[in-house]
Amino acid sequence: MRNVEGEPALILRRTEYGESDLIVSLYCRSLGKLSALARNARKSRKRFGAALGVFTLSEVALQAKEKSELWTLVSAEPVRSYELLASELATMAQAAYGTELVRELTPTEHPEPELFDLLAGLFESLTRDGASVGRLRVFEMRLLHTLGLAPVFDACSDCQTRELAEGAILDPSRGGVLCRSCAPNARGYGVRSLDLETINYLADAQRCEQLRDGDLLEGRSCAIDARQAMLSLLYWHVGKPLKSVDFIAKLSNKS
Numbered sequence: 001m002r003n004v005e006g007e008p009a010l011i012l013r014r015t016e017y018g019e020s021d022l023i024v025s026l027y028c029r030s031l032g033k034l035s036a037l038a039r040n041a042r043k044s045r046k047r048f049g050a051a052l053g054v055f056t057l058s059e060v061a062l063q064a065k066e067k068s069e070l071w072t073l074v075s076a077e078p079v080r081s082y083e084l085l086a087s088e089l090a091t092m093a094q095a096a097y098g099t100e101l102v103r104e105l106t107p108t109e110h111p112e113p114e115l116f117d118l119l120a121g122l123f124e125s126l127t128r129d130g131a132s133v134g135r136l137r138v139f140e141m142r143l144l145h146t147l148g149l150a151p152v153f154d155a156c157s158d159c160q161t162r163e164l165a166e167g168a169i170l171d172p173s174r175g176g177v178l179c180r181s182c183a184p185n186a187r188g189y190g191v192r193s194l195d196l197e198t199i200n201y202l203a204d205a206q207r208c209e210q211l212r213d214g215d216l217l218e219g220r221s222c223a224i225d226a227r228q229a230m231l232s233l234l235y236w237h238v239g240k241p242l243k244s245v246d247f248i249a250k251l252s253n254k255s
């Protein structure tokens, strides 16, 4: 038996279990992603209160059983509720997207405190300043970087040339781009052509260290191509469609 107390955690997903329980997927700052059984969480609202709401940062106490991946949630106290996120569609969609990416891309019980801070930082940024396409691109880049999956945009993955003035071909299976000469070698899911402006946009997003630096990317005409390129890369890593993406696509078509 192992007990953990005072652990900062973000709620990634809630799944109903049995008559009255919940299984919550958590991203814990010093434990990484894990699943925990919250007994009676649906029967008694008092038991965990608002601590298990989506977009909530809570401090949790957990108990691990031997030979079981499922932890037991002993207690949870809300520290910061980003409830504002749910009141506006665009911010909620971006928060849900960030949450889904962390949930789908992170290995179980592999702690990355930087990743916890990145997702909490996204919620903070969305709550304070609203939705931002540029900041979301930076979030994706930081996430891939932290997971050791940073894409390469400034050199051909085959011949290593940096002469990409005529544009390049994105090949998600190689985690980067191919120059025009090596283009016939591109294969697989999500292969697409990128012009120089889009390549530069993606390289700029990758150089940003803070989410707010993404404000420099706002208003550039290749933003939609850059978004499609990032989705191709992320789909390749996740291996299945992302639910929150359809929602964001519908929103952007309206605006």
Ligand SMILES: [Zn+2]
Binding pocket: 156, 157, 158, 159, 160, 161, 178, 179, 180, 181, 182
């Ligand atoms: Zn090449």
